[in-house]
Amino acid sequence: MYQYDDYDRRIITERAQQFRGQVSRRLSGEITEEEFKPIRLQNGLYMQLHAYMLRVAIPYGLLSSTQVRKLAHIARTYDRGYAHLTTRQNIQYNWPKLTDVPSILDELASVEMHAVQTSGNCVRNITADHFAGIARDELEDPRPYCEILRQWSTFHPEFANLPRKFKIAITGAPGEDRAAVRFHDIGLRIVENAAGERGFEVLVGGGLGRTPVIAEVVREFLPKRHFLSFIESILRVYNLHGRRDNKFKARIKILVTALGIAEFRRRVEEDWEASRTPELELTDAEVARVSAFFAPPPYESLPATDRVEGIVLGRDRELGNWVRNNVFSHKVPGYSAVVVSVKKQGIPPGDVSDTQMDAIASLADRYSFGHVVVTHTQNLVLPDVKTAELSKLHAELRALDLGEANANKLTDLITCPGLDYCDLANARSIPLSLEIAERFDRIDYLNDVGDVSIKISGCINACGHHHVGNIGILGIDKRGEEFYQLMLGGSPGNDASIGKILGRALAQDEIVDAVEKVLGRYLEIRESTDERFLDTVRRVGFDPFKVAVYGTADPLEAAGDAA
Amino acid sequence: MKIIRDRTIVDDDFVHVTDGSEQAAATKPIVPLAEYVKSRETLLARHAAVGVRVPSDKLPSDIPDLQRLALIAIEFPKFTDGRGYSVARMLRQRHAYRGELRAVGWVLRDQLLYLERCGFNAFEMKPGKPLDSGLEAFSEFSVRYQADVDDPRPLYRRR
Structure with a gap:
């Protein structure tokens, strides 16, 4: 994995020093709370319902065992003995004391980690396929490009005050998209053109949140050496023309939708022609330098026999x-x-938990080259x-209690923190996820139902990615009570789709039953055990599931107040 | 009024003016963009140096004859409004503007380094904010990953 050199170390050390000064100027009153907020956010520090939350960046999700041990140590020393893995491959601490934060940042810096740009209206942590570098279906390892982008985006002076946050994901596997690139502000897919050259397909304007949008292609083939200048042009068009009057309309997807992809593309290409400089072209030397850090570990030569x-x-x-x-x-x-x-x-x-993290670090050392x-x-x-x-x-x-056999299965749920932690939420997500896990926690049932994703968000900001769950659940507030909308048919991958609401919102004591009814109907009507839940929904439509949940497919009856 | 120019605290030799009589009296006026567009020949003929004050929603292409301007002031209506950073970079790199580029409005110490890297060389701080503390901001980082207006080479061409 990437190792800091003196430049990288200096940048992170100087950032920690800068933040210490900013905190003290906040305490002296030189900086107002309003003015401090973006500074605090771009250093990973959120104010949540009960306390501060510190979000630590894990560039493209990759950690060394040394870093995992440090994260465990921080959880034990400065938090309540656990941390929380996020849907952006980051990790967050929910209970740090503000006064401890500079020390936590020092601890992180000692293992080449930081909390830079994990929130705020800037370019966030770059995410990637979690099987990058090892996937059989991969054309090329995207991680060197993730790291080059990480460095480019770190303290980029022009793009630190964007209309809204900005997320970039990369995949090098054409066959299966495990990075949800179509739901990012910019998605990059490593592709090969007719001449056999490698480059990027560039997608723009995807996202979830209040307005889910599937990204569109802004450039079918971008030679690799131009990828930084082209991304700068996308960001410049967004920075200059994105809406700043309403934070719910400020993401790039709103601009792309408003202009249309053709006009957006024209503006980007026009800016790119005017702004790209020879210096901004990526050098082969830099690609080689960074790629060397992601060279394969010393694999043994083993027989291909599959045990x-x-x-x-x-x-x-x-x-x-x-x-x-x-x-x-x-x-x-x-x-x-x-x-x-x-x-x-x-x-x-x-x-x-801290003990689990320590144990995983040890397993990584003994079984997986420390990664x-x-x-x-x-x-x-x-x-x-x-x-x-x-x-x-x-x-x-x-x-270690980490042997659950449920990857990609029903109980492998994604949830946002919900009303238990978050002041935006309308409803609790975690108790619901626990209830679902309890209801369906029978391995034969999980295997029978097969690959299906349930994603739960406690409000329309969609941190639990409910729009792209095969089954999505959204917490809403109905006259002061927690209700849940049930959505079917979402997918984050190459077959990207946004789930649609099945019918009227369901009360807390109805929602888990409804999920069970939907799954029961799927098991009855699937064509074979090979037909995944998502395929069945796509084949038969919603009516059988409406009947299962609401007793009728009548649109008026089932719809209720679903809109 | 004191401003920061080229990393030094100096007395401002320009004055912001709005109406015609103020304009006529000033040696080095900074006039609103709309005013400049309307009567730029008069202004450029009458004054030793003319500055223009540009609202945050304008682009370099909205400023006619910009090479004849001694100063362009970009407004920051809010410190989180980042449009001015892109406008400054375009003025310096694409239009090769070499005059004074000044950030005005809600300008804070913790913006100064990024503003300078995008091409600003002068800063009117938000009223009430100390200028001397602002001077420290320029040297908080000794390394930059990106190309900027000072140096068009990203770190990977300097490493």
Whole structure:
């Protein structure tokens, strides 16, 4: 993984120093609270319902075991013994004391980490495919480009006061999009053109939130050497013309929609022709320098024989289920990628304790070249595990309560913090996710239902990504009571789609039953066990599910106040 | 009035003016963009140096004859309004504007370094904010990843 040199270290050290000064000028009154807010946000510090929250950047989700141990130490020393994995591959602490924050930043800096630009109206942490560098279906490892973008975006003077936050994701796997690039302000896909050259397909204007939009292609093929100047032009057009009068209309997707993709593209290309300089072209030397940090670890040369099949069919059912659900193919023979699920009954999705983090660091050292990856589905990946050691690893994970066999299954839920932590929320998300996990926590049922994603947001800001859940649940406030809208049909991947509301909102004591009815109907009507839930919804439409939940497909009856 | 110019605190030799009689009296007036567009020949002939004050929603292409201006002041109606950063960079790099580029309005110490990197060389701080504290802001970082107006080479061409 990337290692800081003296330049990178100086930048982060000087930033910590700068923030210390800003805090003291805030305390002396030289900076008002209003003026301090963007400063605090761009250093990762949020004010939440009960306390400050510190969001730490994990560039493209990649961590070393040393960093994981430091995160555990911070959770133990400055927080309540746990941290929370986010849907942007970051990690956040929910209970730090403001006065401890400079010390926490120093601790982070000691392991080449920071909280820079994890919030605020700037370019946020760059995210990537969590199987980057190891996926069999990958054209090219996107992480060197993520790192180059991370450096370019860090303290970019022109784009630190955008109309709104700005998120960029990259994937190098054409076949399967695990980075949800179509739901980012900018999505980059490494592609090959007819001449066999590698470059980027550039998508723009995707996003969730109040107005979910699927990104559109602004450039079909961008030569790699131009990617920074082209991204600058997109940001400049947005910075100059994006709306600043209403924060709910300020994301780039609103501008792209208002102008239309053709006019937006014209403006970007026009700016690009006028602004790109030879200096901004990426050099081969820089690509080589950064790529060297992502060179493959010293894999052993192992036979390609797959022991996975043997394990699945073996006697240990628990192990078999885990291998079937949580182990993914690896580009190197004899190795596998392992999803360590932190979605355990009774634990809020994404929460991970200090002892678990220490244990995972140790497992990473012993099984996976000391690397851990955070997924945007709030789990962890051990990327380079010898297939022959899977059963040994599983035994250790099980002992740590981290052996759940539910990756991409019903109980692998995504939720926002909801009303328990967040002052924007209308409804609680975590208790609902716990209830769903409890209701469906039977491995045979999970395996029978197969791959299905449930995503829960406590309000229309959609931090739980409910629009792209195969089943999406949105908390709303109805005359002071918590209600939930049920949506079906969302997908974040190459087959991107936005879920639609099934019918009238459901009360707290109805929503989990409704999910069960939807799944029950799916099991009855799917064409075969190979037809995934999402495929069935797309094939048959909503009527069978409306009947299952509301007793009628009558649009008026079922619709109620759904709009 | 004191301003920061080229990292030094100096007395401002320009004056912001709005109506015609004020304009006539000033040696170095800063006039609103609309006024300049309306009567720029008179202004440029009458004064030793003319500055123009540009609202935050205007682009360099909205400023006619900009090479004849001694000063362009970009308004920051709010410290979070980042349009001026792009406008400044365009003026310096695309239009090769070499006169004084001044940030006016809600300008704060913690914006100064980024503003300077985008091409501003003069700053009217928000009233009530100390100027000397502002001077420290320019040297808070010794390394920059990006190209900027001072140096068109990103760090990867200097590393």
